[in-house]
Amino acid sequence: MPDLRGCERGRSPGGCEYYLPLFFDHCATLFDYLPEGSALITTGDHHGSAQHFWTEVTSRFEGSIDPRRPLLPPRRCFTPVEELYRHLGRFPVLELRHTMEAAVHLRTNVQSPPNLATGRASESPTGNLVRFLQDHGGPVLLCAESAGRREILLESLREYKLSPPAVVNWQAFIKSGLEFAITTAPDRGFYSGPGQLTLVCEAQLFGNRVAQRRRRSSVDDSSAVNAFKALNELREGVPVVHLEHGVGRYLGLQKLMVEEQEFEFLALEYAQGARLYVPVASLHLISRYAGSDPEMAPLHKLGSDQWEKARRKASEKANDIAAQLLEVYARREAREGFTFESRDHAYARFCAGFPFEETADQAATIRAVLEDMHSPRVMDRLVCGDVGFGKTEVALRAAFVATSNHKQVAVLVPTTLLAQQHHDTFSDRFADWPVTVEVVSRFRSGRELGEVTRRAAAGEVDILIGTHKLLQSDFRFKDLGLLIIDEEHRFGVKQKEVIKALRAEIDILTLTATPIPRTLNMALGGMRDLSIIATPPARRLSIKTFVREHNVALIKEALLRETLRGGQVYYLHNEVKTIEETARKLRELLPDISIAVAHGQMRETQLEQVMSRFYHRHHHVLLCTTIIETGIDIPNANTIIIERADKFGLAQLHQLRGRVGRSHHQAYAYLLTPPRSAITPDAAKRLEAIEAAGDLGAGYLLATHDLEIRGAGELLGDEQSGQIHSVGFSLYMDMLQRAVESLKRGEIPDVDAPLDQGTEVNLHVSALIPDDYLPDVNGRLILYKRIAAASSDSELRNLQVEMIDRFGLLPPQVKNLFEVSRLRQRAQAMGIRTIEAGPEGGSIEFKQSTPVNPLSLVTLVQSAPRSYKLAGANRLRFEHDLAEFQVRYRYVEQLLDTLATDPRKNTANA
Numbered sequence: 065m066p067d068l069r070g071c072e073r074g075r076s077p078g079g080c081e082y083y084l085p086l087f088f089d090h091c092a093t094l095f096d097y098l099p100e101g102s103a104l105i106t107t108g109d110h111h112g113s114a115q116h117f118w119t120e121v122t123s124r125f126e127g128s129i130d131p132r133r134p135l136l137p138p139r140r141c142f143t144p145v146e147e148l149y150r151h152l153g154r155f156p157v158l159e160l161r162h163t164m165e166a167a168v169h170l171r172t173n174v175q176s177p178p179n180l181a182t183g184r185a186s187e188s189p190t191g192n193l194v195r196f197l198q199d200h201g202g203p204v205l206l207c208a209e210s211a212g213r214r215e216i217l218l219e220s221l222r223e224y225k226l227s228p229p230a231v232v233n234w235q236a237f238i239k240s241g242l243e244f245a246i247t248t249a250p251d252r253g254f255y256s257g258p259g260q261l262t263l264v265c266e267a268q269l270f271g272n273r274v275a276q277r278r279r280r281s282s283v284d285d286s287s288a289v290n291a292f293k294a295l296n297e298l299r300e301g302v303p304v305v306h307l308e309h310g311v312g313r314y315l316g317l318q319k320l321m322v323e324e325q326e327f328e329f330l331a332l333e334y335a336q337g338a339r340l341y342v343p344v345a346s347l348h349l350i351s352r353y354a355g356s357d358p359e360m361a362p363l364h365k366l367g368s369d370q371w372e373k374a375r376r377k378a379s380e381k382a383n384d385i386a387a388q389l390l391e392v393y394a395r396r397e398a399r400e401g402f403t404f405e406s407r408d409h410a411y412a413r414f415c416a417g418f419p420f421e422e423t424a425d426q427a428a429t430i431r432a433v434l435e436d437m438h439s440p441r442v443m444d445r446l447v448c449g450d451v452g453f454g455k456t457e458v459a460l461r462a463a464f465v466a467t468s469n470h471k472q473v474a475v476l477v478p479t480t481l482l483a484q485q486h487h488d489t490f491s492d493r494f495a496d497w498p499v500t501v502e503v504v505s506r507f508r509s510g511r512e513l514g515e516v517t518r519r520a521a522a523g524e525v526d527i528l529i530g531t532h533k534l535l536q537s538d539f540r541f542k543d544l545g546l547l548i549i550d551e552e553h554r555f556g557v558k559q560k561e562v563i564k565a566l567r568a569e570i571d572i573l574t575l576t577a578t579p580i581p582r583t584l585n586m587a588l589g590g591m592r593d594l595s596i597i598a599t600p601p602a603r604r605l606s607i608k609t610f611v612r613e614h615n616v617a618l619i620k621e622a623l624l625r626e627t628l629r630g631g632q633v634y635y636l637h638n639e640v641k642t643i644e645e646t647a648r649k650l651r652e653l654l655p656d657i658s659i660a661v662a663h664g665q666m667r668e669t670q671l672e673q674v675m676s677r678f679y680h681r682h683h684h685v686l687l688c689t690t691i692i693e694t695g696i697d698i699p700n701a702n703t704i705i706i707e708r709a710d711k712f713g714l715a716q717l718h719q720l721r722g723r724v725g726r727s728h729h730q731a732y733a734y735l736l737t738p739p740r741s742a743i744t745p746d747a748a749k750r751l752e753a754i755e756a757a758g759d760l761g762a763g764y765l766l767a768t769h770d771l772e773i774r775g776a777g778e779l780l781g782d783e784q785s786g787q788i789h790s791v792g793f794s795l796y797m798d799m800l801q802r803a804v805e806s807l808k809r810g811e812i813p814d815v816d817a818p819l820d821q822g823t824e825v826n827l828h829v830s831a832l833i834p835d836d837y838l839p840d841v842n843g844r845l846i847l848y849k850r851i852a853a854a855s856s857d858s859e860l861r862n863l864q865v866e867m868i869d870r871f872g873l874l875p876p877q878v879k880n881l882f883e884v885s886r887l888r889q890r891a892q893a894m895g896i897r898t899i900e901a902g903p904e905g906g907s908i909e910f911k912q913s914t915p916v917n918p919l920s921l922v923t924l925v926q927s928a929p930r931s932y933k934l935a936g937a938n939r940l941r942f943e944h945d946l947a948e949f950q951v952r953y954r955y956v957e958q959l960l961d962t963l964a965t966d967p968r969k970n971t972a973n974a
Contacts, residue, residue: 212865303361310364310371386803449597471545504530709735
């Protein structure tokens with residue numbers, strides 16, 4: 065029994081008894097963080113607003129009747145009105161009422177802060193700062209964005225022999241009398257002239273957009289992002305694939321002492337209970353097993369040739385498929401397409417109309433699409449990105465290039481509402497250009513459709529947007545150059561056959577949030593080009609998803625919570641027969657809320673009117689069917705309630721959830737189900753998957769899950785499914801990719817060739833993330849994977865910044881981990897298999913394909929034969945006093961520098 069002494073006993077409105085610690089009486093409020101004497105400003109009818117808020121909170125608490133999830137009383141979570149004004153009484157207050165007009169004018173000698181990001185190309189931003197300090201002659205406070213950035217800046221300043229002390233804030237700096245110091249705050253810079261107090265912020269050093277780019281740089285690699293998410297699903301007992309030992313079960317992280325040093329390992333269980341401990345530094349050898357039911361995963365036997373046989377057989381099949389894929393690829397390459405020309409000045413003006421900054425993935429996707437269009441071969445590219453991640457902007461820019469080359473563009477969409485929305489978007493962006501945009505939908509009359517058809521055939525329509533009607537034989541284009549397909553999986557077999565016939569003729573760009581297994585598999589197999597937009601737009605928040613049994617009190621609370629903050633709600637009821645009855649019940653439940661009904665059986669004009677009124681905020685709630693699944697973009701709608709969520713598929717649930725969260729507000733999705741006993745096991749798995757995959761950019765991950773569950777047989781055939789089952793989907797696709805690349809180079813794939821296991825670095829030092837620094841095991845696992853997968857020094861630096869910001873200054877073991885990872889990056893690029901260094905020396909083993917010049921090794925050994933020796937054809941031994949880790953690290957680093965240097969250049973320079 066828990067110790068309930070010192071707790072207050074109470075009962076929730078639903079009848080559930082609870083105990084609350086009395087220390088809740090002393091919870092800090094915002095006022096406790098304000099310095100003494102702070103001046104406060106109040107505006108408007110704050111007393112009336114506070115009273116209204118308190119009334120709403122208490123009434124909603126009294127309406128809560130869920131005994132399994134009792135709520136804390138309002139006084140435990142919010143500040144009562146009387147207590148609010150007791151706090152306000154402690155501070156001087158300036159009250160601005162609606163009837164008053166107040167204007168304050170202040171004249172200062174503050175000037176624009178110096179821009180230290182510019183200067184000579186040879187100078188670094190830190191070097192510019194050092195020059196400014198020398199010329200300025202007055203106190204300077206350097207302001208870092210965060211604790212992590214502060215540590216990176218200090219590291220850069222140490223190269224210039226500067227170590228400014230850290231101060232708490234601006235006031236502390238003024239009182240200290242220091243000439244130069246550093247602090248942490250998101251300031252904008254302050255400058256009053258030479259010799260005066262000056263505040264220098266990061267934006268002055270690195271440019272205004274550095275912070276946003278730095279935050280995004282860690283997620284530039286979409287494949288890595290999804291690898292981290294896949295690892296995030298690792299739970300004890302799930303199967304994983306080790307590149308060298310095969311399929312085993314993950315048992316968790318475990319710490320072991322090796323040579324009096326503590327290391328962390330992944331514990332894997334194999335057949336007959338055998339265990340394998342994999343160092344976290346070798347996490348790149350581990351991938352999540354996928355290809356069949358996890359319970360049926362074939363655990364391999366350690367020490368046997370079972371895994372080698374399975375891998376060899378799968379590799380042989382992958383080579384056969386690679387030959388078939390290459391034949392298809394060659395036929396596609398042989399097709400001659402239209403080579404679009406680029407008008408840089410006009411294109412730049414069009415891009416300037418995009419009101420946001422492109423994300424890293426979005427910019428890379430745009431570049432890939434333009435390269436495809438500028439090449440002579442026919443484009444067939446799949447762009448996969450979550451709802452609201454910027455796929456439409458990719459389509460707009462491709463359409464601009466096509467129309468600039470006097471080609472027509474067709475935009476094919478699955479629903480009438482999406483067609484209308486795309487028409488509005490395209491018309492708006494092309495308003496200042498001589499481009500004609502038209503739409504074909506059931507909202508248009510027969511006469512209007514006939515006129516659009518005539519104009520398209522005559523070449524008078526540049527961009528035509530429509531549903532499957534565009535694929536009918538009635539429509540003819542004078543000179544169609546680009547087909548844009550939004551959500552291809554929503555079209556039927558006949559429409560896909562027409563699209564397939566078009567692939568040989570024109571460039572095709574397909575946009576999707578959750579590609580179906582066949583489409584994704586074709587992209588992964590190399591038959592279609594694939595671009596993934598996994599970087600969320602700035603300020604975008606992930607959607608909080610809840611799977612709950614149908615509950616009237618929960619529905620009322622969700623509707624009130626959203627409407628009271630000024631938002632709107634989608635309420636999805638996918639039964640037209642009973643939708644009006646549901647509307648009546650909702651209006652009885654909340655009579656003050658305006659509820660509109662929309663479904664596909666309504667007349668076109670009526671449906672259009674309802675959607676328009678909801679878009680313009682005339683209604684609080686839209687009670688609808690799945691007619692909203694694609695394309696409805698209403699940023700103010702940030703809650704969706706889905707009845708009978710168990711009846712929907714995984715991709716459909718993800719699409720529906722994507723209707724909300726289109727702005728910077730927190731969005732919520734409530735998936736309502738009948739009692740658990742009435743849900744099928746498959747439906748329960750789908751709901752668990754959609755609830756767990758709540759992160760931004762989860763659409764591609766859900767699609768890969770779908771691919772794994774439903775199989776890849778549609779493309780590869782049943783014969784291949786057994787090989788996927790034996791080695792896992794990820795490894796099989798890797799084998800297929802390597803086989804395709806070998807055939808492209810004109811080489812015969814070698815099934816006996818060992819898989820590249822990367823580079824192993826062992827400096828005999830504890831390199832791990834301690835429990836007391838990050839207690840969460842799953843969090844440590846993800847960070848280990850991210851550190852192991854980092855491909856550049858800048859990525860490692862960003863990870864350091866992130867960890868310092870989230871968990872505090874790095875302990876020595878974590879610093880060691882980053883140092884070892886930096887060496888591994890360099891060694892990997894130099895074709896080194898292993899580096900081992902201890903207190904008295906060590907060795908370096910090279911791969912067969914190392915780019916290191918053999919002459920460098922010979923020169924090194926001849927220069928110091930007592931320190932360096934060759935052991936065999938691919939190993940270099942070295943002897944040196946390396947008792948301290950930092951000395952050991954610097955020695956190995958300098959040794960790699962020497963090996964990377966071409967001795968012939970040194971001779972020439974001499």
